[in-house]
Amino acid sequence: MSKMSDDKPKFLIKSGKRLDGRKPDEVRPMEMTVGVIPNADGSAMVVCGKTKVIAAVYGPRELHPRHQVLNHKARVRVKYNMLSFSVEDRKRPGPGRREVEISKVLSEALERVVLTDRFPMCAIDVFVTVIQADASTRVAGLNAASMALADAGVPMRDLVVSLSFGKSYDEKGAGHMVVDLEKEEDNWGMGDVAYAVAPALNEILLLQMDGDLTPEEFAKGRQMADEAAKAIYDMQKQALKAPYQEGSK
């Protein structure tokens, strides 16, 4: 494993080719599996390049502590957690500012699609665990969480498809929009956005930006992300149906 380097790369994209050889609108090779945790009511694993995330869903179940109970709907509680060995330098375990924030935004994104009014006074617990991090973990986690919820049979309006996009610089320092950032692009890029949509309903569920993008750049990036989202959506559908397809038990 390479040591954490402080030297900034000369370029992140050169003549339409990124550091790992991808085209600007290309996502990393992805792998999606459901049912990876037998003890959970629903679970999924998403591997996106070197990023590897698992999500487990428990519930709907009784909500404790009782004072948090909502009388008209269920609470979707998300716990995002990065394992200590998921990054190069050991990550101090436990939730920090960043983990609490990500848990909150993921829970709000999922709450928009889950039919929470079907389970008053209940909790739907989602545990998102990053096993290996190489940027875009929150969007990979959200993809996994939406699949785990569907796998658990939780009624929801739509799946959640999410990915990141951002701005990389070339050897002359000019910006280029790219989708699905990997670590170098996330660390050194000129701006990055975490983006999630409900594809069938055409609603935005998550939108967080770090760095600077002009409105034009943002629009371009979003357009590229929407295009890439279609492939991710198809992959999610396929992964969810795979255990029930003919030939598999």
Place this chain on the structure above:
Amino acid sequence: MSEIAENRQLVVPGEVLAEGMDYLPGDGAYRNQKNILSSTLGLVEFKGRLVKVIPLNGKYMPKKDDPVIGIVKEVGYNKWTLDLNGPYDAFMLVGDASDRYIDTNRDKLASIFGVGDAVICQIKKIDENLAVFVTARGPGLRKLHEGRIIHVKAAKIPRIIGKSASMVKMIKEFTGTRMFVGQNGIIWVDGGDEALAVEAVRKIEAEAHVPGLTDRMKAFLSEKTGKTFEEIEASRPSETPSTGARGFQPPVREAREFRENAGPSGEDDLFQGESE
């Protein structure tokens, strides 16, 4: 104005099932403007104008009159709390526990149903606050004293029971066990080849969505027991018991014993005639 999905097609949440106002969303589906969309991972079913999705997974949601098996979680002063294998617990009030009068000051409630006891009960009422009330008074409802309890996915229960209880009946006849399949995904098995009955249930749970389940189960049970389905059928008693709306009803016993002390009664399959 048209069906987009096919009957028995596998869909995920958000997939368009039908277009136009001619269709109505049933369970597992919802309307989004002019379209009917799926809200569950499952198999599509068109029933006239109704479009529904049969779920492949999901927790048990209590429904009035469902026969269920509850596990006693807590014994209170005048009620028991039972775990129904779902998001909502059930309460059993003293009056619903036995045909005998229970004096809360003199009788120990824990001696009737203790923590951990499994009780075949029926959902009596679900009130506006979603509190579920069950009763153990009624034919076939009792505390379970022997045998084993297994938990399965509640979504698979209709397939485990089969059309007019044909599947449970088949398993019972092949294995010689007594079984009770609660709607909440808790199953009681006792006597005979229990292990084989459990294996059969697990097989149904895993393959419920694959067509031709009945024939496969028939073959599986024949192979394991060495008996053919025809032999089993021939050994059935020829006279058919009188059937009411509920299926077979035992003659009403006068001056009934304290039900929970009565022990095995063999009246365990009474409700299952009405399941899908």
